[in-house]
Amino acid sequence: MVFQQARPKPVPRPPAWRLVTFQAIAALVIGLAVVVVTPDVWFEVIWAGALCVVAQSYFTWRSLRHFGSRHTALFVVATSQGLFGKWIILAAGLIPVWVTQPDLNAITMLLMVVILNTLSAMLAPILVK
Amino acid sequence: MASEAGSYANAGEYISHHLTNLTYGKLEAGATMCDGSTLESTQWVLGGCSAEFNQMGFWAFHVDSMVWSILLGAIFLFTFWRVGKKATQGVPKGMQNFVETIVEFIDSQVRDTFHGKNPWIAPIALTVFVWVFLSNLMDIVPVDLIPYTLELLGVKYQKIVPSTDPNITLGTAVFVFFLMIYYSFKVKGFGFIKELSFTPFNHWIFVPFNLFLELVGLIAKPFSLGLRLFGNLYAAEMIFILIALMFGAGIFFAAFAGVLQMAWAIFHIMVIPLQAFIFMVLTIVYLSQAHEDH
Numbered sequence: 001m002v003f004q005q006a007r008p009k010p011v012p013r014p015p016a017w018r019l020v021t022f023q024a025i026a027a028l029v030i031g032l033a034v035v036v037v038t039p040d041v042w043f044e045v046i047w048a049g050a051l052c053v054v055a056q057s058y059f060t061w062r063s064l065r066h067f068g069s070r071h072t073a074l075f076v077v078a079t080s081q082g083l084f085g086k087w088i089i090l091a092a093g094l095i096p097v098w099v100t101q102p103d104l105n106a107i108t109m110l111l112m113v114v115i116l117n118t119l120s121a122m123l124a125p126i127l128v129k
Numbered sequence: 130m131a132s133e134a135g136s137y138a139n140a141g142e143y144i145s146h147h148l149t150n151l152t153y154g155k156l157e158a159g160a161t162m163c164d165g166s167t168l169e170s171t172q173w174v175l176g177g178c179s180a181e182f183n184q185m186g187f188w189a190f191h192v193d194s195m196v197w198s199i200l201l202g203a204i205f206l207f208t209f210w211r212v213g214k215k216a217t218q219g220v221p222k223g224m225q226n227f228v229e230t231i232v233e234f235i236d237s238q239v240r241d242t243f244h245g246k247n248p249w250i251a252p253i254a255l256t257v258f259v260w261v262f263l264s265n266l267m268d269i270v271p272v273d274l275i276p277y278t279l280e281l282l283g284v285k286y287q288k289i290v291p292s293t294d295p296n297i298t299l300g301t302a303v304f305v306f307f308l309m310i311y312y313s314f315k316v317k318g319f320g321f322i323k324e325l326s327f328t329p330f331n332h333w334i335f336v337p338f339n340l341f342l343e344l345v346g347l348i349a350k351p352f353s354l355g356l357r358l359f360g361n362l363y364a365a366e367m368i369f370i371l372i373a374l375m376f377g378a379g380i381f382f383a384a385f386a387g388v389l390q391m392a393w394a395i396f397h398i399m400v401i402p403l404q405a406f407i408f409m410v411l412t413i414v415y416l417s418q419a420h421e422d423h
Contacts, residue, residue, distance in 0.1 A: 062346060065329075073242055077414045084349035084356070 011068035016060045018127040019120045024053045026116055041108045048112035051093040056120065059086040140374050145179065147272060147370050150294065151193040151286040152176045154185030177285065193287050194294040201263040201291065205256070231259065235409070242413045245316070245420030250413065253308070257301070257412050261358065262405035264292040268365055269394060269401070272373045292362040292404075295355065302355030305412050309350065312419040320422060350415055354408060361404050365397055 027049025034045045062082035066074040090113060098106045120127075137143040153175050160168045163178040175192070176182045182189065212228040221229050235258055239251045267290045276287040291297040313321040325343040326336045372393060375386035 058342065058345060061342070073410060073414045077411060077418075080353040080357075080411070081346050081349045084353040085345040088345055088349055088352065 013064055013067050014128050016064060016128050019124060020053060020056045020060055022123060022127060023049075023056050023116050023120050026119055027053060027112075030112070030115070041105050044105050044108040045112050047097065048094070048109040049116065051090055052113055052116040054093075055086040055089040058089055059083060143374060144367075144370055146286070147276065148288070148367075149179055149182065149286050150191035150288050151284065152182045152185060152189045153192045154182070154189030156181065156184055160184045191288070191294055191296055193289070194291045194297050197267065197289055198260075198264065198291040198297055201267070202260055205259045205263060209259075231255070238410065239413055242410065243417045243420070245417060247312070247416075247420060250416055253416070254409050254413050257305070258405050258409040261292065261301070261408045262402060264290065264297070265362055265401040265404055267291070268293070268362060268369065268397060272366075272369050290362060290366055292358055293366045295359045298359040298362075299351065299355035301358075301408075302351040305354060305415060306351040309415050309419045312416060316420050317422050354411055354415075358404055358408055361400060365393075365400060368393055369397075 027046075031042065031046050031049055035042045059082040062085055063075075063079040066078045069075055094106075094109055094113075097104060097109075137146065153173065155171065155173050156162075156168050158168055158171050161180060161184070162168055163181055174181070176185065176189075208224070209228060212225050216225055232255065235255045236251055239254055243250050270289060275289050279287045288294065317324065325347070326339055327333075328339055328343060330339055369390070372386050372389045375382045375389070377383075
């Protein structure tokens, strides 16, 4: 054989979807706990949790879209788009709710976003290998 | 830490003064002026204190950022125009050598990354790179030097690093975004809308879902350009200001601050071209994506 293929096998994608699954389960558990303990903020917790899952799904999909591409700039750009896209989804999902529904507890929503993202960031090295 | 009165009341005042832009804007009737008086009729004024800046609302222009941006752009254009006019075909020397190095560097980046046919991409990339680089380079100038000199001349507020102003970085990013949209329609025509609607799932049922995914990605592009540059430079500027605060805390802290200032400046010398490079590469990639027609 004169030429040997530079990359004989496709690069396996990291199981980043585990983070989305983890966030969904965590949101569900926290949501159920809130329904039992402090039911007056159940909507805030469920809404923020759902938004986090959607945003994380978007980030995972977008950043892995060009994973393994020989055109490395595409991967860098896709990850950057995924990162900013994630926070755009969160902002677009939270701010209109805060503006139109002043009775809702904004702090609870923010806390939920921070908790879910911090938890998944801490567990990322274990979940994504 | 100098001011008109000789020194600032506290560290907070020093920091907020250095992070306040010289602003020209519209003050509505009834607005409270710096001297405590009330404005009788609506006026466009050059603000004199942060209380006036805060009342200007949306119609406020950061004069210092705009002036420095235009000045740096003019320096870039004049330098390159002058070198281009005097360029010789022999072995380049001095400034011509420097300019040719930059032009060749940008040209090779565009050749590697951009696969369409558009003679404007390399000049756009060159302009973006040099202009962002010069804007970032202003961060190396000692924080008090120009603001204090201008303060002696009666200009109370002055921020000299345009890339620490989100209006400038997001404005540049919006310019790239408009170019992207323009070239997307020019190259693909209606196919651009089709691309947004039928990617990644090529079925009409998924059009709303595809649009959601693609529009978020599209809007994320200018934010990823503008906010990254702003965040990096603003944080660096803040660290320079915090180190400069130590100069007023006695000889020991001043000496230590000198070492820190030098260390941070050396580190920042790497950040300045890196951020300009990232901005330029992203611009090329985004414009390349706008030219890709399947």
